[in-house]
Amino acid sequence: MSHEYVPEIAIDRDGKKHEVQGWQGDFYGGKLGFWLFMLTEVMMFGAMFLTLTYYFTLHHQDFIDASSHLNRLLGGTNTVVLLFSALTMGLGLLKMRSGDVKGAKLMIWATILLALVFLGIKAVEWREEYTHGVFLGLDALQSGNEHSRPFGQILFYGMYFTMTGLHGFHIIIGIGLMLWLLKRINAGKVSTEHHILHFNIALYWDLVHLIWVFVFPYFYMIGAGNAH
Amino acid sequence: MSKSYLEVGETHCAIGHPKSVFWQWMLTVDHKRIGLMYAAVILTFFAVGVLVALTIRIELFAPGAQILDGDTYNQAFTLHGVIMIFLFIIPGVPAVFGNIVMPLMIGAKDVSFPRLNWFTFWLYIFGAIVALTSLWTGGGFADTGWTFYAPYSLNTNTNVITTLVAAFILGMASILTGLNFLVTIHRLRAPGMDFFKMPLFVWGIYATAWIQLLATPVVGITLILALLEKVFGIGIFDPSKGGDPVLFEHLFWIYSHPAVYLMILPAFGIMSEIIPVFSRREVFGYRTIALSSASIAGIGYLVWGHHLFTSGMSDLAKTIFSFLTFFVAIPTGIKFYDWVATMYKGKIILSTPMLWALGTMITFVIGGLTGVTIAMIGADIHLQDTYYTVAHFHYAMLGGVVFLLFAGLHYWFPLMFGKMYNEKHAKIAFYLNFVGFNILWFPMFIAGYQGMPRRYFDYLPEFQIYHQISFFGALIFITGLIYMFTVLIKGIKNGTPSGANPWHATTLEWHLPSSPPPLENHTKVPYVDFRPYEYHHGEPVVKFDYKTMQRID
Numbered sequence: 001m002s003h004e005y006v007p008e009i010a011i012d013r014d015g016k017k018h019e020v021q022g023w024q025g026d027f028y029g030g031k032l033g034f035w036l037f038m039l040t041e042v043m044m045f046g047a048m049f050l051t052l053t054y055y056f057t058l059h060h061q062d063f064i065d066a067s068s069h070l071n072r073l074l075g076g077t078n079t080v081v082l083l084f085s086a087l088t089m090g091l092g093l094l095k096m097r098s099g100d101v102k103g104a105k106l107m108i109w110a111t112i113l114l115a116l117v118f119l120g121i122k123a124v125e126w127r128e129e130y131t132h133g134v135f136l137g138l139d140a141l142q143s144g145n146e147h148s149r150p151f152g153q154i155l156f157y158g159m160y161f162t163m164t165g166l167h168g169f170h171i172i173i174g175i176g177l178m179l180w181l182l183k184r185i186n187a188g189k190v191s192t193e194h195h196i197l198h199f200n201i202a203l204y205w206d207l208v209h210l211i212w213v214f215v216f217p218y219f220y221m222i223g224a225g226n227a228h
Numbered sequence: 229m230s231k232s233y234l235e236v237g238e239t240h241c242a243i244g245h246p247k248s249v250f251w252q253w254m255l256t257v258d259h260k261r262i263g264l265m266y267a268a269v270i271l272t273f274f275a276v277g278v279l280v281a282l283t284i285r286i287e288l289f290a291p292g293a294q295i296l297d298g299d300t301y302n303q304a305f306t307l308h309g310v311i312m313i314f315l316f317i318i319p320g321v322p323a324v325f326g327n328i329v330m331p332l333m334i335g336a337k338d339v340s341f342p343r344l345n346w347f348t349f350w351l352y353i354f355g356a357i358v359a360l361t362s363l364w365t366g367g368g369f370a371d372t373g374w375t376f377y378a379p380y381s382l383n384t385n386t387n388v389i390t391t392l393v394a395a396f397i398l399g400m401a402s403i404l405t406g407l408n409f410l411v412t413i414h415r416l417r418a419p420g421m422d423f424f425k426m427p428l429f430v431w432g433i434y435a436t437a438w439i440q441l442l443a444t445p446v447v448g449i450t451l452i453l454a455l456l457e458k459v460f461g462i463g464i465f466d467p468s469k470g471g472d473p474v475l476f477e478h479l480f481w482i483y484s485h486p487a488v489y490l491m492i493l494p495a496f497g498i499m500s501e502i503i504p505v506f507s508r509r510e511v512f513g514y515r516t517i518a519l520s521s522a523s524i525a526g527i528g529y530l531v532w533g534h535h536l537f538t539s540g541m542s543d544l545a546k547t548i549f550s551f552l553t554f555f556v557a558i559p560t561g562i563k564f565y566d567w568v569a570t571m572y573k574g575k576i577i578l579s580t581p582m583l584w585a586l587g588t589m590i591t592f593v594i595g596g597l598t599g600v601t602i603a604m605i606g607a608d609i610h611l612q613d614t615y616y617t618v619a620h621f622h623y624a625m626l627g628g629v630v631f632l633l634f635a636g637l638h639y640w641f642p643l644m645f646g647k648m649y650n651e652k653h654a655k656i657a658f659y660l661n662f663v664g665f666n667i668l669w670f671p672m673f674i675a676g677y678q679g680m681p682r683r684y685f686d687y688l689p690e691f692q693i694y695h696q697i698s699f700f701g702a703l704i705f706i707t708g709l710i711y712m713f714t715v716l717i718k719g720i721k722n723g724t725p726s727g728a729n730p731w732h733a734t735t736l737e738w739h740l741p742s743s744p745p746p747l748e749n750h751t752k753v754p755y756v757d758f759r760p761y762e763y764h765h766g767e768p769v770v771k772f773d774y775k776t777m778q779r780i781d
Contacts, residue, residue, distance in 0.1 A: 008752065010418065010777075011755060011776075012757060013778070013779055018420065019419070020418065020419060026340065029340050029415040032411050032415070033407055033410075033411045039442065040407075043445035047445070047482075051453070051479070054472075054475060058470075136456075136460035136462060141469075142461055143463075144468070150470075151469060154463045155463050155469070155471060158456075158469075161460075162462055
């Protein structure tokens with residue numbers, strides 16, 4: 001759009017010239033903006049981790065009991081898948097910077113594939129829990145009926161579905177962003193010289209996997225020593 | 229002479245290059261036009277909020293039911309709160325003057341992300357529409373109060389869900405505004421302008437933007453959790469499933485207390501602009517005012533607990549929160565002394581913006597000092613949820629933020645429209661507002677101290693006199709508001725041309741080639757090697773040649 005932007009020059013009283021920073025083509029500004037946006041995500045998930053920690057202190061044993069029933073094999077696999085996708089995303093950005101646009105596109109496709117695998121495994125997991133009667137809105141997670149779980153377990157599963165759900169929502173958004181990025185690359189709008197969009201989406205993807213790195217131990221591992 | 233930004237075709241658009249004037253406004257990315265549209269929408273919501281408040285006042289004219297029943301009364305004060313807080317005062321000063329004036333003040337052509345700015349405006353409009361649809365859909369508008377306290381908000385049959393969604397969307401808009409301003413202030417300052425050469429309004433916007441960015445996500449996720457609680461029953465805030473409703477209050481106030489500083493800091497920024505200009509003196513203690521904004525924003529994060537003194541908290545936590553709350557008074561006090569010291573031996577000119585600023589000094593001091601009294605745990609146990617707190621809040625918000633918003637409206641009016649309103653009538657409007665405001669709110673301190681609880685539909689006969697004085701004050705106040713807006717609208721229509729710098733101000737937004745400013749602001753970006761408020765013998769020191777934007781003094 002504004003690739004031909006020529007910065008203005010301001011002249012001070014000694015006649016010295018100073019380049020003016022415009023909003024057009026401001027790579028650093030685009031980076032700063034997205035870092036700030038990532039900060040809001042940290043605050044958002046931070047508030048949920050705060051809630052989680054508070055209830056973990058209140059209902060310690062219930063949390064450990066509930067956690068021991070989660071599927072650590074699938075959760076662990078998903079962690080590995082997501083870490084790999086962060087790797088492919090990072091490699092893609094490196095390739096884009098070094099001018100290998102084709103390689104970068106390949107890496108983005110690999111990231112999308114891994115993201116889909118993650119969602120697939122997640123779906124299997126949720127389905128398994130659903131068949132065991134543990135899901136949002138089912139009797140086990142409501143109070144005052146014969147299937148009701150103890151308070152701490154209701155809270156644990158409530159937070160589990162909320163946080164993994166919101167995380168999954170971020171993954172879906174990420175896939176959408178990557179498809180958009182591919183479209184922009186094909187249209188020649190994102191290139192080695194102008195790759196701020198690629199940079200920011202890679203940053204986003206890093207945050208998504210970083211959140212999972214905290215979600216995984218907090219939900220899956222606290223009950224690991226208690227598993228049957 | 230360059231064309232005004234208000235003329236047909238003088239705008240950049242987010243999509244394409246539409247010919248019609250209507251679409252040129254709808255799709256505009258120009259920060260000045262977006263700011264004007266915010267002003268129009270926000271002031272419309274203000275008018276609606278005032279009308280709802282008037283309805284509440286009429287209802288309270290005598291004990292027992294007058295024109296509303298109890299449930300409708302609950303919905304009315306919730307509607308008043310939601311409109312005034314989420315639709316009016318939170319976007320308020322940053323969205324209007326942050327957009328119109330801040331880029332001009334730092335010599336930028338626009339904000340850092342003009343398209344995002346456009347998107348943000350429409351996100352705000354969308355949030356507002358969602359909020360208003362809940363008036364007519366489902367079980368009617370929420371009756372929880374604007375704070376949505378659990379567990380009542382989880383059990384009521386009114387349309388809390390829609391209101392929560394709306395508040396979340398409006399929060400998103402607020403975050404994106406803050407983000408845009410932060411990047412703008414960091415990246416687009418004119419060459420030579422370091423942080424301590426920025427006008428103080430920019431400092432206010434800067435501190436505010438950090439609060440918008442860091443505090444709003446917390447309330448966003450809290451509202452999402454409350455929403456999931458209502459839809460799926462996840463139990464987080466519901467005591468019948470082991471959840472803790474007090475946790476909701478904590479999470480809510482972690483945002484909503486910093487939010488009051490989010491409202492007041494840019495308003496203080498307006499005060500810091502007006503006082504030096506109309507005293508024709510360099511501002512006293514520039515650095516202390518700038519840094520006090522930053523420290524209010526910082527300390528403001530640590531005081532939310534004072535809303536929970538009666539909700540169940542350990543005595544130690546109460547003591548700490550009370551102590552930290554007192555601390556906020558220190559940077560605020562510094563600002564006030566600086567402003568007074570600026571005026572000392574100045575050449576004070578009592579134009580309308582200055583009158584509003586001086587009026588605010590009185591009303592905000594009352595609002596601020598009564599805030600210190602209810603920061604004391606012992607006094608707060610007695611005064612919590614009484615009219616005393618209501619009066620304190622309105623003295624600080626209406627008598628602080630909104631009065632300064634009006635001050636800014638008068639101060640930057642010639643900048644926005646290139647015309648001047650009728651000064652004489654604008655002054656009369658100020659006095660009406662000021663007198664009406666005090667008659668409206670002061671009796672509530674007494675009623676509250678004697679035990680009149682807030683949000684009550686009915687009351688004991690001994691409080692009647694206070695409610696009736698308040699009602700009388702409300703009538704004067706509303707007359708004043710109508711008067712003021714009439715004067716301003718007449719000014720837009722057929723005011724006399726004002727020239728580019730009618731107030732003899734020094735900051736960059738007054739050094740423009742034409743009045744109103746052209747599309748991309750300054751002809752050329754100036755090199756800033758001067759402090760923002762330099763006066764010598766009552767005259768601005770720095771002068772520019774507006775063709776080259778070089779200093780000629």
